[in-house]
Amino acid sequence: MLGCMIKVAGEMGMRSKDNMKIINPASGSVIMALGIFLYAAIEAFPFLDHIMGETLTVVLAVIALLVYKSLTFQFFHKDFLLPFLKNPVNSFVTGTWIAGISVLCNVIIKYFPELSAVVQVMGVINTILWFLFLVSCVYNFKQLFQRPRRHSIHGVILLSTVATQSLVIVWVEVFPFLPDVLELVVMVLGIFFYICGMFMIGIRYGKAKQWSLTEDWTNTNCIIHGALSITGLAIVSSQWMSALFIMIFWLVVFTLLIIVEMIEIIRAVKRVRQFGWKEGVFTYNISQWARNFTFGMFYAFSWTMHENPYYMNAMYDFHESFLSFWAWMVLVTLVVEIGLWVESKWPVSQGQKNSLPFD
Template sequence: MIIVFYFILLGLLFIGAVFVIIRKKININTAAMAAVMAFGIVTQGVLLNFFGLSFFLGSIGKIISIADIALWMAILVSIGMTIYKGEFKKLHYINPINRFGIGTWVAGTSICGIMFCKQFGAGAEVQALAILNAGLWIIYIGISLIGFKELKDTSIGQQTHGVLLLTAVSTQSLVLLFNTVFADVPGFLNAALIFLGLLFYFISAWFILKRYAIRGWNIAKDWNNTNCIFHGALSISGLAMFKSGLVTQQAAAWFWLAVFLVFIVVEIIEIARAICRSLIYGLKEGIFTYDVTQWSRIFTFAMFFTFTFFIETPVQAVILNTGVWIILMLLIIELYLSVDSIRRKHVRIPLTSRKERSV
């Protein structure tokens, strides 16, 4: 009976989310699945690890997981509606940078598969989802390779930002999904995917750093929220290497140190940007205005927390005991901003469509 209750709840939340999307006439931003990624990693990587199995594998964990899965399903319906209306290309593909956001669809599906498996013990269903997600990843990588070429050959490459790093995140998310839902994943498959993920990371980083290597960019205007994926993509790479057994604990600890250094550098820039924006635009316009890309910050913080949980370091306890509350605070703030933006019908407009609202 209990499992029936959870599935009824899933149906109700899914219908409610779809109703809001239709009622508010919301066109889902390409990278909106970042919210699913953020909720998922906070659920499985932060809350579960910090509060423990006995606390979180009960009704609380299942309800939060169901809410996230319902959001994932609703976003998929919205994407399907754009295909039905013939708007898919305009909204999700035509802009070479924006289309990299499709990587959130792969990573979001991966985290939902992991949650469904761990919370409800699903077997064959989640394995089938993993295979379908691998197919989506192949399509996404093909699209991304075309995108990299366009960025190299056109001036739009000067607008690149951290969304390109989703090529790495999506690839490593498959490693985590496969090693959760399948009993025995071949070592060569883990190694190949992790290597590809790191390769995509360095290719993406080259494009992004090339943009910021030129003079004249402004930290308040030109530094994007998605650039925090610089350390988030490394965190999920390290976690994939560790969880798949590809590296030893000691090697993972050295990799964690590199991630930690990148985290410090990026977040110093983020703090400086927040100060500059608050001085120029004020707190509300400069910091507390909803943008779909802000979910990437929660995802990256939660992913760094999760990677840190499995790696013994001198600062592990400090990061875990303070990080959990910082992440929850950021999540609450982002939830408020997103709900308020929907209520006000004033959600940031994606690059590919200036006429329709998006979340």
Template sequence: MFLKGNYKTIEPASGAIIMANGIFLIGAVEAFPTLDQVYGKYLAFFLLVAWVIIYKDLTIQFFHRDFIIPFIQNPVHSFVIGTWIAGVSVLCNVFLRYFPEILLLTQAMGILNTFLWLFFLVNCIYNFKQLTVDHRDYPVHGAILLSTVGTQSIIILLNNVFFQFPVYFSQSIILLGILFYLAGATLLVNRYIKHHDWTLTDDWANTNCIIHGALSITGLAIVTTNTFTPGFVIYFWLLVFVLLVAVELIEVIRAIKRIRQYGWNKGLFTYNVTQWSRNFTFGMFYTFSLIMQTNPFYSMPDWLFSFQRNFMDVWAWVVLLALVWEIAIFIKARVGTLYREKWEMT
């Protein structure tokens, strides 16, 4: 079952790269017609190439004992399997948008992704038990909310790739994701309230933006499957909007503090794979809002429709510029790594 020999190590959370770039191509890209209509298929193809490279390394690494055993046993880090699931789900939706002619391949990927989610489901239940019973003081962060992200991405994928599932089935999966969110959010609140030995500069994780991102994908799952009432969705969207503003204000304060303490380069321009989670959450909120507006089942007051539309006109640029920024930081880090490796060889 396990592979032997050396292998190329890769950050387990690298699936977030596909999530972040893919959600732009199925959401905020609609605000940029040239990117969508002229370059969309090329960008989707580049995303496919990136997916093949990343997931090849993730798969090889997964089947090595020295990686998988400690990875699965880590009660927080193993939640990043949710990025693998959401990455495939987002990629399949990109295929539906730009390459509808390969539907059979997309459906096959959807089936395989569902089996991976079932494995992840067992892992989530086990780890929530670990964090609530055996490891109560474990330093959790927003990655545990990937339990919700992975779960909601599956119901969105199945409804889009196959057919509209019965409402009760979709509601059950969505409610499971909400249950995971409540459990994860409770653990996060306990971590930051009960423990006082943490600082915003060093202990507020990049993944904490999933506090609003996990709810955005829950909202997207709801408006994709036509579950719950329009009134509920309106209040739900307002809740997510408030959390988005609150969490990102914390992020701005954190960025200022990090610049003051570490300088611009280390404080703001240093790459970490978890930063892609922010791009994903930004893009997911836009996509949730977009589908909510275009789905006739979810009518809303004129004032809210107008507010959403005006906000989305600005937010689309935030999503795009944040993505370009992250790609630039990623390239900077890769060039620096290659330069150091070349220097060490000489």
């Protein structure tokens, strides 16, 4: 598993005109997915947590270093930067860069608390990146509101919420001296981004004359519930709301998760019938990491709430059983995703890929 995780950092499948090897701009989602497992779901597996937790954290840090090094060099290359920034939908994938650093910060603090000074520096850098991302979000949302049907809008725009709430969680953990009102304002801003994003997604799928579930419903739409899960984690971490509010919020997220994943199951069945198992379901695409992250984030939200006596409620026993099941769901889907990545690099069988891009 260690070898596979390191190889994931090699998600560099494109080359520019001058033969410069470049990394997929959404590669931050790999850090998000691997990191959120180490942050929460790994607790359900004592061997991985107590025996391999520190080692896996170091591996994650190495992967992150390679990914962000490539992203940094690539960002200043005009062949990549200009076309990327001109697409108001795809530009939101930079949110994975911020969320990835945020998750990494929390994982490092968990296993290496003595490195708090290093994590604080990372947190400051991430905050600066978020301010730049904030300007980009405002500009891109403005463009999308002006011409909502010009681009194929989907769940990737909700990374505006994910990145924003991930920063709040880091602030709570690493900068406890920050004023509570600042955390609240940023948290509300993340919720505002979610409302804007859902409105735009509703326009795309609700008013479109014709769209196909197999082709037009993208992997990133799982962020519909994932963005709310990280919002819930931010609220629980900062302890802003009452136990009753959090329970109602959790039920809303849980309902959305069931609805969205039921759509995904129907979509998978249709794709298998149309393309077969390999091309329909088991073809690697980097956007699939978004599902691993959202599954892991819902576990993190539920687990953090469950572990805090303040949020004990009538559903406590249900949460206990659910978390036992969901931890395995997070682990299995993560292993499957790593397997798909490995197979994409060293295919067992030949065949044309039918992947789903971010746009």
